[in-house]
Amino acid sequence: MSGWEWVSGTLILVGCALAFTAALGIVRFPDTLTRMHAATKPQVVGLMLVLTGAGIDLRGDINAWMLVLIGVFTIITAPVVAHLIGRTAYREQRRRDDLRLRVDELDERRR
Incomplete structure (x- = not known):
């Protein structure tokens, strides 16, 4: 195996691990805002790592x-x-009821 295949395989495995943690976060987190965080941040980074690894393999x-x-549309959407x-x-x-926002820009009482 060449060095590029090792790099490609490592990137794909790390990306899959991040996507798996995002899936666990979506299932395990208690409210919508924390689930939203788990659905966007590690999922996008994991997908970018998988795409980079696949790109190296398909050079x-x-x-x-x-x-x-695919990467550009994911980053945009x-x-x-x-x-x-x-x-x-x-x-x-x-x-969550215990979640206090410092600045609540959508509060109707502020308008």
């Missing part, structure tokens, strides 16, 4: 550019989806 192949497109989920959870009051 020189025309299909490697498809991996770049993940924050938008997380924002919409968080805003919906706030409006439906699906958050």
